Amino acid sequence: MRFYGRERELQLMEHLYARTPSFLVVTGRRRVGKTELVKEFCKGKTALYFYVDGNKSIEVLIEEFGRLTAETLNLPGYIKIDSPETFLEFLFSYNQPLIVVFDEFQRFQKVHPSFISQMQRFWDQKGRDSHLFVIVSGSSIGMIREIFLGGDAPLFRRADNILTLHPFKPKECLAILEDLGCGIRQSGSTSTSSSAGRSTTTRSSRSTSAPTSRPPSTGLSSTTSLRSAGR
Numbered sequence: 001m002r003f004y005g006r007e008r009e010l011q012l013m014e015h016l017y018a019r020t021p022s023f024l025v026v027t028g029r030r031r032v033g034k035t036e037l038v039k040e041f042c043k044g045k046t047a048l049y050f051y052v053d054g055n056k057s058i059e060v061l062i063e064e065f066g067r068l069t070a071e072t073l074n075l076p077g078y079i080k081i082d083s084p085e086t087f088l089e090f091l092f093s094y095n096q097p098l099i100v101v102f103d104e105f106q107r108f109q110k111v112h113p114s115f116i117s118q119m120q121r122f123w124d125q126k127g128r129d130s131h132l133f134v135i136v137s138g139s140s141i142g143m144i145r146e147i148f149l150g151g152d153a154p155l156f157r158r159a160d161n162i163l164t165l166h167p168f169k170p171k172e173c174l175a176i177l178e179d180l181g182c183g184i185r186q187s188g189s190t191s192t193s194s195s196a197g198r199s200t201t202t203r204s205s206r207s208t209s210a211p212t213s214r215p216p217s218t219g220l221s222s223t224t225s226l227r228s229a230g231r
Contacts, residue, residue: 006037009163013041013135016160020097021130023123023158026137027144028165034137037165038101047099048072048091054104058112062087084115092126098133105136106143116147120154127158 016022026034042049050065066081069090081087091100102108108115123134138144141164148155148162 006033006040006165009037009165010041012161012163017041017045017097017099017133020133021127022132022160023127023134024136025144025148025159025162026135026165027141027162028139029141030139032165032167034139034165035103038103038135038137042099042101045099046073046097047101049101049103052102052104052107052111054107054110056111058084058115061111084112084118088118088122091132092122092130094131097131100132100134102134102136104138106138106140106147109143109147117154120158123155123158 013024016024026038028034039049048065048069050061050068052061056064062082062084065087069075069081069087070079073094079090081090091098136144136159144162147153148159150156
């Protein structure tokens with residue numbers, strides 16, 4: 001399936017990937033396309049994608065993360081990942097380029113708040129010597145900002161960039177509609193609003209129509225660069 005738009009965002013991600021170690025935060029409201037953007041970027045690269053389910057315990061999550069890590073990287077059986085400490089220790093000691101994605105990262109505040117502090121400690125102590133490109137995403141913009149932008153936040157100034165996704169503009173939505181073979185009837189009073197759904201692929205019909213309760217986008221994306229303060 002075709003991936004639409006987000007050229008500037010992908011260019012930024014490629015730039016950070018070439019400069020590993022790097023730390024990127026991707027945020028934006030629900031169903032704006034954060035997950036699809038990250039998955040598109042990860043194509044053809046060695047990557048681990050971890051979804052943080054707020055209804056699971058940290059023990060269950062680490063078991064799932066460990067199993068996925070072993071399968072993806074084809075690890076020998078003697079490598080055990082059975083706690084947050086051993087999980088992070090392995091990631092930061094991995095000696096090849098590796099993308100590590102935490103989707104809905106802010107949910108660690110509910111599941112296991114100390115994981116965020118552990119992430120800070122590993123990044124501060126071993127991040128610069130690692131081969132990681134860490135990407136964390138979250139739809140709770142306020143909570144993400146508390147974790148990364150608050151003066152007393154555990155990961156304050158650790159991220160190199162904070163990328164905020166916005167819904168597609170009308171022009172981009174029209175391009176998607178045309179590719180789908182949907183004719184647009186022209187009239188002098190016709191207006192088009194941007195999509196607020198998964199606007200990056202044709203996987204969902206939400207990407208081609210905007211709910212009336214959501215306002216149109218005011219921009220494509222915005223980034224906050226924190227490299228000079230964090231590195």
